[in-house]
Amino acid sequence: MSALFELDNLNVQFDTKRGKLHAVRGVTLHIEAGECLGVVGESGSGKTVMWRAAMGLLRGRKVHRGGSVRLAGRELLPMSAKEVRQFWGTEIAMVFQDPMTALNPVRRIGSQFSESLTKRLGMDKAAAKERVVELLRLVRMPEPEKLVRKYPLQLSGGMRQRVMIAMAIACNPKLLLADEPTTALDVTVQAQVLELLSDLREKLGMGMVIVTHDLGIVAGHSDRIAVLYAGEVVELATTRALFAHTMMPYTEALLNSIPRLDGKRGEALQAIEGAPPDPVAQTSACFFAPRCRYATEKCRTEHPELVDDGTGHWYRCFYPLKARSQ
Amino acid sequence: MNNNTAMHLRDDSDILLRVENLIVEYTTKTGTVRAVSDISLDIASGETVAVVGESGCGKSTLAKGVMQLIPSVSGKVLLNGTDLASLKGEALRRARPNIQMIFQDSISSLDPHLRVRELVEQPLKVWDRGTDEERRAKVDDLLRSVNLDPAIVGDRKPTEFSGGQCQRISIARALSIEPQLLVCDEPVSSLDVSIQAQILNIIQAMKVRYGLSLLFISHDLAVVRAISDRVYVMYLGKICEVAPPERLASSPAHHYTHALVSAVPIPDPTVGRRRAILEGEPPSPTNPPSGCRFRTRCPAATEKCAAEEPQLREVSPGQFVACHHPRG
Numbered sequence: 001m002s003a004l005f006e007l008d009n010l011n012v013q014f015d016t017k018r019g020k021l022h023a024v025r026g027v028t029l030h031i032e033a034g035e036c037l038g039v040v041g042e043s044g045s046g047k048t049v050m051w052r053a054a055m056g057l058l059r060g061r062k063v064h065r066g067g068s069v070r071l072a073g074r075e076l077l078p079m080s081a082k083e084v085r086q087f088w089g090t091e092i093a094m095v096f097q098d099p100m101t102a103l104n105p106v107r108r109i110g111s112q113f114s115e116s117l118t119k120r121l122g123m124d125k126a127a128a129k130e131r132v133v134e135l136l137r138l139v140r141m142p143e144p145e146k147l148v149r150k151y152p153l154q155l156s157g158g159m160r161q162r163v164m165i166a167m168a169i170a171c172n173p174k175l176l177l178a179d180e181p182t183t184a185l186d187v188t189v190q191a192q193v194l195e196l197l198s199d200l201r202e203k204l205g206m207g208m209v210i211v212t213h214d215l216g217i218v219a220g221h222s223d224r225i226a227v228l229y230a231g232e233v234v235e236l237a238t239t240r241a242l243f244a245h246t247m248m249p250y251t252e253a254l255l256n257s258i259p260r261l262d263g264k265r266g267e268a269l270q271a272i273e274g275a276p277p278d279p280v281a282q283t284s285a286c287f288f289a290p291r292c293r294y295a296t297e298k299c300r301t302e303h304p305e306l307v308d309d310g311t312g313h314w315y316r317c318f319y320p321l322k323a324r325s326q
Numbered sequence: 327m328n329n330n331t332a333m334h335l336r337d338d339s340d341i342l343l344r345v346e347n348l349i350v351e352y353t354t355k356t357g358t359v360r361a362v363s364d365i366s367l368d369i370a371s372g373e374t375v376a377v378v379g380e381s382g383c384g385k386s387t388l389a390k391g392v393m394q395l396i397p398s399v400s401g402k403v404l405l406n407g408t409d410l411a412s413l414k415g416e417a418l419r420r421a422r423p424n425i426q427m428i429f430q431d432s433i434s435s436l437d438p439h440l441r442v443r444e445l446v447e448q449p450l451k452v453w454d455r456g457t458d459e460e461r462r463a464k465v466d467d468l469l470r471s472v473n474l475d476p477a478i479v480g481d482r483k484p485t486e487f488s489g490g491q492c493q494r495i496s497i498a499r500a501l502s503i504e505p506q507l508l509v510c511d512e513p514v515s516s517l518d519v520s521i522q523a524q525i526l527n528i529i530q531a532m533k534v535r536y537g538l539s540l541l542f543i544s545h546d547l548a549v550v551r552a553i554s555d556r557v558y559v560m561y562l563g564k565i566c567e568v569a570p571p572e573r574l575a576s577s578p579a580h581h582y583t584h585a586l587v588s589a590v591p592i593p594d595p596t597v598g599r600r601r602a603i604l605e606g607e608p609p610s611p612t613n614p615p616s617g618c619r620f621r622t623r624c625p626a627a628t629e630k631c632a633a634e635e636p637q638l639r640e641v642s643p644g645q646f647v648a649c650h651h652p653r654g
Binding site for chain 1: 380381382473488489518519520521522523524526527530545546547548549551552575585586587588589590591592593594595596597604605606607
């Protein structure tokens with residue numbers, strides 16, 4: 001049986017004035033039904049481009065996609081935009097970071113919401129209306145009957161994000177892609193939205209991908225985590241293994257930069273100095289080497305491959321941390 | 327000071343900023359919103375004071391009220407003993423170099439047409455400080471101190487930089503005229519965690535270097551925990567708890583603070599998922615609940631909470647809470 005969603009050696013390149021920009025480099029990942037995969041990386045690591053390209057949202061003359069993307073065994077990359085669209089909503093749905101721009105500002109919530117139900121599922125207007133209220137209740141919106149008459153502007157960021165989630169799950173997708181679903185939200189609302197997503201996943205048996213820059217967010221909500229750097233997977237493991245036996249210096253640095261409630265005051269946070277490499281420039285070195293505290297001459301001349309430690313814990317480093325401590 | 331809402335203020339000679347019973351209101355179509363409702367706070371020189379709360383609690387309005395960027399209805403904003411709220415026009419302008427501000431959206435807070443060097447130099451020019459050479463040396467020094475190379479970035483424009491880099495330019499610009507107080511309004515909220523740490527470390531280093539006091543506004547207790555000496559927790563225009571950050575993290579007295587603490591994600595999967603304590607969102611500030619403003623979302627609310635507004639009182643040394651039924 002094939003996985004729910006598979007990326008196989010996915011490459012995404014853009015033509016720019018300065019040359020070819022390598023946004024995603026040979027990413028291989030899969031998601032099983034009902035599983036939650038966390039995808040973690042900094043701005044510019046390619047985490048958003050990867051999913052958009054896989055979903056066929058990024059295309060055109062200046063976009064080059066290579067490799068393979070399979071949805072329940074069906075090859076997506078060669079399909080036209082129209083062909084891919086038939087899977088949206090019913091098989092895959094997306095929740096975006098910015099719920100304000102993702103909603104149509106001049107249409108009431110109810111009207112833009114029921115459109116997907118009447119068009120996609122062929123419901124009649126009355127049934128769609130009822131279903132919208134039911135879905136809004138499912139995402140714990142207070143007074144859903146009143147809410148359908150409102151415009152997106154009248155809602156707070158957290159409420160808009162919940163409307164987005166309700167719309168995404170409206171056609172019972174098998175996979176929900178959540179791209180930075182809580183980044184624009186307060187900590188308290190973030191906790192509510194994450195909990196809602198996890199509850200919905202259990203209730204509806206969906207597979208889910210949470211894309212984020214914050215390892216802290218996926219720690220309590222994902223089964224496995226993939227860490228991305230400069231368009232490559234640099235560590236991939238079960239959530240527990242990733243935290244208990246961090247292999248990549250980059251992952252360790254990301255963890256250390258999170259401010260913690262139980263941390264000491266006055267102690268400087270461990271920032272990752274420098275910036276990710278220029279995605280246009282070509283290098284034969286490890287991409288993280290210029291920022292890595294452990295980097296050696298080898299790291300500056302050779303590019304490490306993604307290897308398995310034998311337990312399904314993948315990493316891309318010549319000197320993995322666990323081996324170092326032994 | 328026998329007023330209850332200000333009992334947490336200190337009688338220290340070393341107080342740089344003292345805000346007394348500040349009230350700021352907005353007039354909207356649906357009525358008057360009292361965004362800052364009788365707030366008092368003080369900042370000692372060299373101290374970092376943080377204000378935390380959810381969106382819409384009035385924390386940014388408080389910052390603007392302190393800066394006197396919006397007029398206050400009543401109350402005092404004493405900086406070095408001078409009441410900024412009583413100043414107008416040129417007198418207020420003359421007092422402003424002592425307080426500078428950096429904002430959440432660093433990219434749009436910088437003029438996109440100016441080069442980095444011009445941006446950082448501008449305050450010095452406005453205040454006519456130093457000669458051309460002195461200003462140039464000062465700008466180079468400031469850029470270097472926020473880890474930017476003046477030779478590389480000096481002639482570029484803000485749009486060429488990332489959010490973290492723009493925030494560093496904003497910091498250099500704000501500090502160019504050597505203020506005593508830097509007001510930071512959510513300076514790291516729109517940044518990646520890795521960049522967040524860089525900026526927090528820079529703010530901390532600049533604070534030491536220039537002997538600054540900081541008013542740090544944030545919604546994230548973990549961020550606040552890392553850099554502040556004293557934290558004010560704000561809910562719907564009011565202060566509900568004041569305490570040192572360790573105290574807030576380990577034994578919050580207000581139920582709202584407790585909810586904020588438990589909402590911070592823990593980067594450790596073995597801790598497991600905690601249930602979010604806080605349901606829903608704050609009620610409308612145009613028509614706040616009677617008595618305690620948090621009672622509609624509070625697990626410990628009783629009839630007394632609806633009838634009587636709790637006042638700040640000291641529950642342990644340096645920890646003040648406005649709650650009828652504080653946590654043990």
